[in-house]
Amino acid sequence: xxxxxxxxxxxxxxxxxxxxxxxxxxxxxxxxxxxxxxxxxxxxxxxxxxxxxxxxxxxxxxxxxxxxxxxxxxxxxxxxxxxxxxxxxxxxxxxxxxxxxxxxxxxxxxxxxxxxxxxxxxxxxxxxxxxxxxxxxxxxxxxxxxxxxxxxxxxxxxxxxxxxxxxxxxxxxxxxxxxxxxxxxxxxxxxxxxxxxxxxxxxxxxxxxxxxxxxxxxxxxxxxxxxxxxxxxxxxxxxxxxxxxxxxxxxxxxxxxxxxxxxxxxxxxxxxxxxxxxxxxxxxxxxxxxxxxxxxxxxxxxxxxxxxxxxxxxxxxxxxxxxxxxxxxx
Amino acid sequence: xxxxxxxxxxxxxxxxxxxxxxxxxxxxxxxxxxxxxxxxxxxxxxxxxxxxxxxxxxxxxxxxxxxxxxxxxxxxxxxxxxxxxxxxxxxxxxxxxxxxxxxxxxxxxxxxxxxxxxxxxxxxxxxxxxxxxxxxxxxxxxxxxxxxxxxxxxxxxxxxxxxxxxxxxxxxxxxxxxxxxxxxxxxxxxxxxxxxxxxxxxxxxxxxxxxxxxxxxxxxxxxxxxxxxxxxxxxxxxxxxxxxxxxxxxxxxxxxxxxxxxxxxxxxxxxxxxxxxxxxxxxxxxxxxxxxxxxxxxxxxxxxxxxxxxxxxxxxxxxxxxxxxxxxxxxxxxxxxxxxxxx
Ligand code: SF4
Ligand code: SF4
Ligand code: SF4
Numbered sequence: 024x025x026x027x028x029x030x031x032x033x034x035x036x037x038x039x040x041x042x043x044x045x046x047x048x049x050x051x052x053x054x055x056x057x058x059x060x061x062x063x064x065x066x067x068x069x070x071x072x073x074x075x076x077x078x079x080x081x082x083x084x085x086x087x088x089x090x091x092x093x094x095x096x097x098x099x100x101x102x103x104x105x106x107x108x109x110x111x112x113x114x115x116x117x118x119x120x121x122x123x124x125x126x127x128x129x130x131x132x133x134x135x136x137x138x139x140x141x142x143x144x145x146x147x148x149x150x151x152x153x154x155x156x157x158x159x160x161x162x163x164x165x166x167x168x169x170x171x172x173x174x175x176x177x178x179x180x181x182x183x184x185x186x187x188x189x190x191x192x193x194x195x196x197x198x199x200x201x202x203x204x205x206x207x208x209x210x211x212x213x214x215x216x217x218x219x220x221x222x223x224x225x226x227x228x229x230x231x232x233x234x235x236x237x238x239x240x241x242x243x244x245x246x247x248x249x250x251x252x253x254x255x256x257x258x259x260x261x262x263x264x265x266x267x268x269x270x271x272x273x274x275x276x277x278x279x280x281x282x283x284x285x286x287x288x289x290x291x292x293x294x295x296x297x298x299x300x301x302x303x304x305x306x307x308x309x310x311x312x313x314x315x316x317x318x319x320x321x322x323x324x325x326x327x328x329x330x331x332x333x334x335x336x337x338x339x340x341x342x343x344x345x346x347x348x349x350x351x352x353x
Numbered sequence: 354x355x356x357x358x359x360x361x362x363x364x365x366x367x368x369x370x371x372x373x374x375x376x377x378x379x380x381x382x383x384x385x386x387x388x389x390x391x392x393x394x395x396x397x398x399x400x401x402x403x404x405x406x407x408x409x410x411x412x413x414x415x416x417x418x419x420x421x422x423x424x425x426x427x428x429x430x431x432x433x434x435x436x437x438x439x440x441x442x443x444x445x446x447x448x449x450x451x452x453x454x455x456x457x458x459x460x461x462x463x464x465x466x467x468x469x470x471x472x473x474x475x476x477x478x479x480x481x482x483x484x485x486x487x488x489x490x491x492x493x494x495x496x497x498x499x500x501x502x503x504x505x506x507x508x509x510x511x512x513x514x515x516x517x518x519x520x521x522x523x524x525x526x527x528x529x530x531x532x533x534x535x536x537x538x539x540x541x542x543x544x545x546x547x548x549x550x551x552x553x554x555x556x557x558x559x560x561x562x563x564x565x566x567x568x569x570x571x572x573x574x575x576x577x578x579x580x581x582x583x584x585x586x587x588x589x590x591x592x593x594x595x596x597x598x599x600x601x602x603x604x605x606x607x608x609x610x611x612x613x614x615x616x617x618x619x620x621x622x623x624x625x626x627x628x629x630x631x632x633x634x635x636x637x638x639x640x641x642x643x644x645x646x647x648x649x650x651x652x653x654x655x656x657x658x659x660x661x662x663x664x665x666x667x668x669x670x671x672x673x674x675x676x677x678x679x680x681x682x683x684x685x686x687x688x689x690x691x692x693x694x695x696x
Contacts, residue, residue: 054678055557055558055682055683056487056488056557056672058678059672059678059680059683060678061586061677061678061683062586062677063585063586064585064586083676083677088586139673140384143673144383144384147399147400147401147484147486147488148485148486148487149487150487150557164484164487164552164556165484165552234404234413234591234595235591235595236590236591236594236595236622237590237591237625238590238591238592238676240590241588241589241590241676242588242590242676254625254626254627256630261627263591263604263606263619263621263622294676295590297403297404297592297595297596297674298403298404299383299384299403
């Protein structure tokens, strides 16, 4: 695969700005450190040259920002999309959350983004990171230069990448990849094999660490309600913190149900959680069950597809089958 | 100053835990967490925990009062109990300093008795930072991690554990530690202090300055154009405020129980869309205004109201937890680089 570099992307985007095909560029901006890349809007070649970056730390999925950006009604915006991001992009289009004709989608190849949390677990004094293909060279303040296996520094979502294929783009930089057999349901299966008590304890332990910062919801491309019920003081459930044990569980269960059939499994929720709660496992369980009961379905694979739970098909699984966890269904 | 062999650390922890409830940072795969000690737990090797230990003084949620309804009678139940002494072991210099910042808010008139109760009983054993992290910038705010505040200071070097008792509260540890620690000279930790000071100079953020900020600078920065740009992709989540040791805003709400009302307070975040919601509406309707509030509060408003003291301690937590990697360092650089905020 042709390696996508920052320079190729800058010259591409600057060219599209120059030709006035687009008025601005939604991309990633370099920070103070090796890993603190921020999503940002660039308006000129100069801004791009000064700050745009495409490296191992561009994990942020930019598609949700298109709702806000296209609403500014300011011409066409260019957006960079990694393969996983294109699924969110399509799903947002399916839900008519932004006008397609105001966006120029540039697909960029991706070989997995690094997880700064995993790097910091090795050393808190890392000052630079260099990509060496299969390994990563990490410069630290007190432990010299360390060479680490790249695979071990990938977040779960990249270790189990579901697709290197771009399902939406106007133009593609780098050759397209394939939908992968990712084993992404492995962890879900482990949970399924637990007894109900063990599973309850697992989630109890995980979710009791939630601090209700709402980052998971705010970053989620499927969470696009204008006003979330948990932000509505009149809803009776808007409590900001964990008033009791039940509350944070209710938040997560309601949220997981609300994105069923719409969650593309982009993994942003787990990436941003400051408490490192494996939130994607809740959504993956739903995805797996939908696959089992209603036939394989991937949200965002195409625009306009009807998710099984909002569609009716005479062959649909009977509620009794679903209730028993599909024991009749092999 | 007292000392013992470093391998006696488990014995030290165990001895303290026999007299006091003990809390300490413990390592997990995905970061360090302050939690209650139990036999066998060891002190974290990390510089900072993911969340700050402020919750031991200002919990995320706490009941202020209970109302119980019984037929036509209403009883008011005060849940406050006098705390017992407890020990927070291994707090970093930045986190200890953050308590002084919270004190100025909660202990000024009218005193917040919930907070005060815990402050009075909390014994703080701070710990010098022999390996400051790349994201640390406490020195920007005049904090010295080679000599943290606290009731006692812990120094760990290759073989030895030193404990410098600083206050009367700290001296309460001497009874449990009798027979484990022995007297030593103050200067035995000088080498470590010097090493720390050398290391601090080499940190990536060591040149970060506060000179452009401070008291009375509201007008210089309030209308700056950088707020729009800096907050452009901010999600308005609460991560930065909830991991921060100095953020102290809260909300008070009622929770209906089976036989009455539980009135509790919980952390709130100026980044949330309903913060400052009042009957007339909300004076801050845009994320850029909420974002500005967080950073102006730390860099300008707080110093204006509190003798020039900033309400950031440079712990670096918000640098690590923000989903979009926006943080106070980027804000300070953007405002300083702009020449005092004026174009
Ligand atoms: S991001 Fe994590 S801590 Fe924040 S609300 Fe979601 S699960 Fe809770
Ligand atoms: S603003 Fe950031 S660096 Fe400053 S005290 Fe809060 S979390 Fe730490
Ligand atoms: S600055 Fe970062 S952590 Fe804070 S509200 Fe914005 S996105 Fe969330």
